[in-house]
Amino acid sequence: MIMRKTFLAAVLLLAGAGLAGAAETRHAAKDIDFSFEGPFGTFDRGQLQRGYKVYKEVCANCHSMKQMVFRNLSQPGGPGFSGAQVQALAATYTIQDLNDQGEPFDRERIPSDHFPSPFPNEQAARVANGGALPPDLSLITKARAGWTGTFAQLFYGMGGPEYVYSVLTGYEEPPAELASSAPEGKHYNPYFEAGPWIGMAPPLSDGQVTFDDGSPNSVDAMARDVAAFLAWASEPKMEERKGLGFSVIIYLVILTLLLYLVKRKIWTKVEH
Amino acid sequence: MGGHSSYQPKSAFAKWFHERLPIMDLIQGQALDFPTPKNLNYFWTFGGILTMMLGAQLLTGIVLAMHYTPHVTMAFDSIEHIRRDVNYGNIIQKLHANGASMFFLAVYIHIFRGMYYGSYKAPREILWMIGVIILLVMMATAFMGYVLPWGQMSFWGAKVITNLFSAIPFFGDSIVTWLWGGFAVDNPTLNRFYSLHYLLPFVLAGLVGLHIWALHVPGNNNPTGVSVKSGQDTVPFHPYYTMKDAFAIGVFLIVYCLFVFFAPDYMGHPVNYEMADPLKTPAHIVPEWYFLPFYAILRSIDNKLLGVIAMFASILLLLVLPWLDTSRVRSGTYRPVFKQFFWILVLDCLLLGYIGSRVPDNLFWVDTPSHEGGFALTNKLVGQIATLYYFVHFLIILPILGLLETPKPMPASISEAVLAKNKPALPGHKAAVPAE
Numbered sequence: 001m002i003m004r005k006t007f008l009a010a011v012l013l014l015a016g017a018g019l020a021g022a023a024e025t026r027h028a029a030k031d032i033d034f035s036f037e038g039p040f041g042t043f044d045r046g047q048l049q050r051g052y053k054v055y056k057e058v059c060a061n062c063h064s065m066k067q068m069v070f071r072n073l074s075q076p077g078g079p080g081f082s083g084a085q086v087q088a089l090a091a092t093y094t095i096q097d098l099n100d101q102g103e104p105f106d107r108e109r110i111p112s113d114h115f116p117s118p119f120p121n122e123q124a125a126r127v128a129n130g131g132a133l134p135p136d137l138s139l140i141t142k143a144r145a146g147w148t149g150t151f152a153q154l155f156y157g158m159g160g161p162e163y164v165y166s167v168l169t170g171y172e173e174p175p176a177e178l179a180s181s182a183p184e185g186k187h188y189n190p191y192f193e194a195g196p197w198i199g200m201a202p203p204l205s206d207g208q209v210t211f212d213d214g215s216p217n218s219v220d221a222m223a224r225d226v227a228a229f230l231a232w233a234s235e236p237k238m239e240e241r242k243g244l245g246f247s248v249i250i251y252l253v254i255l256t257l258l259l260y261l262v263k264r265k266i267w268t269k270v271e272h
Numbered sequence: 273m274g275g276h277s278s279y280q281p282k283s284a285f286a287k288w289f290h291e292r293l294p295i296m297d298l299i300q301g302q303a304l305d306f307p308t309p310k311n312l313n314y315f316w317t318f319g320g321i322l323t324m325m326l327g328a329q330l331l332t333g334i335v336l337a338m339h340y341t342p343h344v345t346m347a348f349d350s351i352e353h354i355r356r357d358v359n360y361g362n363i364i365q366k367l368h369a370n371g372a373s374m375f376f377l378a379v380y381i382h383i384f385r386g387m388y389y390g391s392y393k394a395p396r397e398i399l400w401m402i403g404v405i406i407l408l409v410m411m412a413t414a415f416m417g418y419v420l421p422w423g424q425m426s427f428w429g430a431k432v433i434t435n436l437f438s439a440i441p442f443f444g445d446s447i448v449t450w451l452w453g454g455f456a457v458d459n460p461t462l463n464r465f466y467s468l469h470y471l472l473p474f475v476l477a478g479l480v481g482l483h484i485w486a487l488h489v490p491g492n493n494n495p496t497g498v499s500v501k502s503g504q505d506t507v508p509f510h511p512y513y514t515m516k517d518a519f520a521i522g523v524f525l526i527v528y529c530l531f532v533f534f535a536p537d538y539m540g541h542p543v544n545y546e547m548a549d550p551l552k553t554p555a556h557i558v559p560e561w562y563f564l565p566f567y568a569i570l571r572s573i574d575n576k577l578l579g580v581i582a583m584f585a586s587i588l589l590l591l592v593l594p595w596l597d598t599s600r601v602r603s604g605t606y607r608p609v610f611k612q613f614f615w616i617l618v619l620d621c622l623l624l625g626y627i628g629s630r631v632p633d634n635l636f637w638v639d640t641p642s643h644e645g646g647f648a649l650t651n652k653l654v655g656q657i658a659t660l661y662y663f664v665h666f667l668i669i670l671p672i673l674g675l676l677e678t679p680k681p682m683p684a685s686i687s688e689a690v691l692a693k694n695k696p697a698l699p700g701h702k703a704a705v706p707a708e
Contacts, residue, residue, distance in 0.1 A: 039534050067352050135546075138352075142537060143545035158537055194555075234545075235355070237362040244363065245533025252529060256522030263515040270507055271690055272310045 027170070027190045029146030029162040034228055037157065039246070042239050043232050046215070048079035051229025054209050054222050059137060062129060062200075064117035067138035068233055071111040077239035078232060086111050130185045132199030140164060141227070142234045144193055161231040166191040168223035171202040277301030302488055307506035308513050309494035311686050315385040316492065317520030318378050320513075324521050325375045326480060330473055332368040333417075340420065342466040344459045347422035348547040366536040372414050373539040374528045376562035379407065387593075388614055390602030391493040397594040399486035404590045406479045411563070411587075413472040416465040418560060423544030428557045430465070431457045436570075439577040456550065496689045497602025498682060505686035556631065564628030565621050569662070571632055572655040582659065589666050596666055598674030606680045610673055617665050620658050627655040 035044045052073065055065070070090040073081045081089070090109040093116045097107045109116070118134075119125035126133050135143075146159020146166065153159070170191035174182055178196070182188070186197035204219045211217060232238065279300035281287040290296060339358050341350035354361035383403070386392055392400035419430045434451050438444040453460025491500060500506055507513075531538060539561065543554050559567050566583050573579035589596075604611045632652035635642045642648040683689035 067349070067356065072356075139545040143542050145542045154535065154538060157535075158542060160542070235362065237356070241362055241366075241533055241536070244360075245529065248529050248533060249526065252522060252526045256519060256526060259515065259519040259522050263519045266511050266515055270310055270512065271694060272507075 026193075026195055027166070028148075029159050029166040029191060030169075031146070031156065031159070031162055032165055032224065034161055034224075034231070036228065036231060036238065039242060041242070043077070043079075043228065045080040046213070047225050047228045048232050049081070050209075050211050050215055050222075051225040051227070051232075052079055053211065054204075054226040055137070055229055057209050058203055058222075059226065060115075060118060062118055062125070062134040063137045064119070064134075065115045065138045065233060066117065066136050068115045069111070070109065070113055070115070072233075072236050074111070075236055078236055079229070083111070130199055134200070137230055137233070139234045141231045160234070161227040163191070163193070164227040164230055165223045167198070168204055168226070169220055276305045276307060278305055304508065304510040306488065306509040307491065307500070307503070308509045309492055309500055309505055309686050310507045310512070311494050311496065311690050312492060312513070312516075313495055314516075314520060315381065315389075316494075317517050318382040318385065319487075320517035321378045321521055321524045322375070322382060323480065324524075325371060325378060326473070326476060329368065329371050329375060330477070332364050332371060333470075333473065335364050336368055337470060340466075342420070342463050344422060344462055344548070347420060347462060351421045363532065366532045370528065370531045370536065370539055372417065373560070373562065374524070374531070375410070376414070378524070379410065380562070383407070383590075384618060386493075387617075388604045388611075389493055389495060390497050390597070390599075390604065392594045393597065393602050394594070395490045396486075396493060399483065399490075400594060401591050402479060402483045402486055404587065406476060406483060407590075408587060409472055409476050409479060413469060413476065414560070414562070416469040416472070419462065419465045420469060421544060422462065422548045424546045424548055424552070424554050425541045425544040425557070427457060427548030427550065428554055429559055430461065432557055433559075434461075436576075436580045436583075439580045441577070493602060494686060495603060495605060496683055496686055497606065498684075498686055498689065501685040502687075558629055561625065561629070564626075565624035566628070568624040568628035568655045569659045571628070572652065572659040582663075586659075586662060589663070593666065593670075597670045598672075599677065599679070600674075601679040601682065606682050607677060608680060609677045613665065613669055613673065617662070620661050620665070624655065624658045624662065627651050627658060 035041055035047070055063075070086050073079055073089065074083050074086045087110070090111050090113060093109045093113075094106040095109050095113055095116070096104050099105050119128060122133060141160030141164055142158075144160050144163045145153065146162040147153070147156070167189060170189050172188055172190065173179075174188035174196075178188070183197050186199060187201055188196055189198045190196045192198040204222050206218050209217055209222055215221070235241070277297050277300040279290075279297040281290040281296070286296070336354065339350065339354045339361065341347060351365065354365050356362070358364070386400065386403070415429075415433060419426045434448055434457065437451060438448045440447060449455060451461070452458070453464060491506075494500075541558065558564075566586060569586050570579045570583040573582055599607060599610065601607055604614055630639060630651040631641075632650065632655070633642060634640060634651050636649045636651050636654045639651075642650050683692060
């Protein structure tokens with residue numbers, strides 16, 4: 001880990017880009033470890049289930065996830081809920097539909113329905129949040145980079161899940177020189193992309209969500225869980241991609257090796 | 273064309289067919305028996321790699337078009353639909369997106385190979401010029417393709433690039449309105465970009481056909497730049513170069529697939545995972561990496577019109593490259609001074625690419641905002657110098673260099689060069705013996 005950090009630092013120095021992003025006060029995301037990193041990394045089912053619970057009980061009060069459908073929760077490579085569990089989960093929400101007379105009525109959601117959104121439209125969301133729009137979280141770990149640097153992003157990924165974790169755990173007392181100019185209703189968070197002032201109040205507090213299996217529910221643990229859940233949600237087929245990728249690379253390496261041997265055999269007869 | 277074929281129809285049907293459509297003869301002559309210099313190095317495999325990439329982009333693109341919806345309210349969601357719900361859509365979409373990057377990587381290597389070995393010189397001027405037109409059409413295709421997912425960078429990139437045409441005096445604004453199909457980048461813009469993005473690859477395929485035709489008249493250039501003198505200098509394209517190209521394509525596919533499967537978002541911009549919002553400008557509007565050098569040239573000139581002219585001139589200049597280079601010697605191998613200027617040009621283009629990705633007013637390399645007062649080496653200033661050098665290379669250095677430079681002695685033929693190269697490697701021949 002220390003070697004990794006040293007290497008990262010060296011690479012960043014070489015790239016010259018440093019971690020000085022748009023604002024000088026902005027911090028690069030904390031590079032924490034996730035189970036799904038690297039070419040063979042997979043999601044931790046328990047962590048995704050816990051992360052979904054954190055999203056549902058905390059984030060979903062303000063943030064939509066419009067790309068998500070309830071059936072995704074029982075898809076292979078996801079949190080691994082059973083079909084029946086998903087059906088029961090979906091049924092706890094309602095959606096407006098039309099009956100056979102063409103009149104609107106509310107029915108229970110089914111697994112093929114989307115996650116419900118907390119606000120009917122953007123304007124309503126802004127009004128309820130002091131003018132700031134809580135972004136949709138379906139793709140948030142893809143839409144944010146945790147750090148900059150050509151080589152850092154190549155070796156350590158784009159850092160989206162780390163960004164989410166860092167924002168959730170990154171609330172601080174503002175430095176003295178900034179405290180006086182704090183905008184009203186904003187909070188100091190040097191990890192926030194458009195920061196350092198963020199409209200969202202610190203969303204998590206220790207022990208806020210209770211997990212059935214007694215897993216730790218500190219702010220740090222919940223932030224990791226929900227970051228992992230959002231990483232899965234941004235690409236529910238990540239495990240399929242990596243698994244197929246492994247086979248494809250093995251196949252191509254063998255094929256290319258054979259092609260090389262054939263090529264060499266053919267060319268031995270010709271001086272070139 | 274033709275003249276290289278050893279095709280003899282074997283069956284009665286083949287004979288009957290051959291008399292009506294001699295396509296087997298054409299394939300035999302142009303793709304199998306075609307005499308190719310025996311000393312081509314691996315930089316010559318990029319032609320085959322590019323043909324393969326065009327095919328890969330067409331194939332993945334046609335499948336994507338089956339699932340994509342070109343409408344401003346649905347385009348972004350339809351890409352997500354492809355990534356989430358379509359069988360293997362996640363991979364097909366990434367093959368196509370990363371394929372564009374790999375296509376440009378290969379085409380830039382291909383172009384610099386042509387420049388180093390003087391492949392643009394007589395009798396290959398038309399071949400080279402068709403290549404430059406292919407580059408332009410490729411750029412247009414890639415630009416319009418990047419707009420289709422309708423993310424933030426798609427939208428703002430489209431807006432910035434189409435707005436360039438407003439620099440044209442008098443007609444500028446009318447042209448931009450005409451390009452947009454309205455008074456803003458909106459649904460009509462998306463629809464016409466989609467239509468053209470589907471059309472242009474087939475135009476490219478046609479141009480590639482002409483490019484290969486123009487190649488097969490004089491035949492390949494080669495690392496010595498010396499023309500083919502006899503049959504001794506060549507080998508049939510098949511199996512020698514079919515197998516060499518196939519191996520190179522294999523290596524290229526491994527690199528391509530490593531990106532697609534293990535770093536699929538590395539080449540893209542995170543902000544493009546947010547749906548286009550005409551009211552919210554991203555902090556930095558940056559094109560894809562393969563446009564960065566041209567973006568740097570554009571931004572290095574304050575006057576918008578002159579910037580646009582410089583950007584287009586930097587590519588169109590290549591059309592007259594065969595006449596700007598006054599040296600009779602093709603290959604850079606035998607041009608000691610040219611060789612150095614060639615690598616300076618490569619570095620200059622890489623530098624322009626770096627500058628294109630930076631905030632112009634930040635300090636060069638350290639990339640922090642420059643403070644007021646006095647001289648500061650900003651990214652913009654470095655970009656201006658690099659832009660100037662780019663034009664100086666083509667317009668001043670190349671024409672003068674050809675007249676002043678003394679080339680190294682050249683081999684009489686390809687076979688002689690090959691013998692001279694291989695001799696010292698033989699056991700017992702320590703010293704380089706000049707070949708007869």
